[in-house]
Amino acid sequence: PEPLDFFIWSAEDVGLWLEEINLGGYREIFKENGVNGEYLEGMSMFTSEQILRFIRKCHMKWGDFITLCKELRRIKVACLKGDQNARHPWWAPSCLFKRSRHSRVVALKLEP
DSSP, X not given: OOGGGGGGOOHHHHHHHHHXXXXXXXXXXXXXXXXXXXXXXXXXXXXXXXXXXXXXXXXXXXXXXXXXXXXXXXXHHHHHHTOTXXXXXXXXXXXXXXXXXXXXXXXXXXXX
């Protein structure tokens, strides 16, 4: 699977995902703050101060932030594993649908 699939989510895609994980109440505030897939991916590197700033900026409840983190981890793992049984809506990254049938590894025969 392409790990970059997660990065190409637009703010609108993130909003649809929030609806899917029952956090749709944050859809507009995330969109207003430009939260896209690349931003969500970068959250794993946030310091405690940045996390608190994000929670305040998006007016999130602590429990909802925990849910967001758990679902984010679940979808990242599903993308990396190519999990076909992951719960996902129609717009989810292609890596959630099926494993790629085409290997990206190229064998080279080196002659002395």
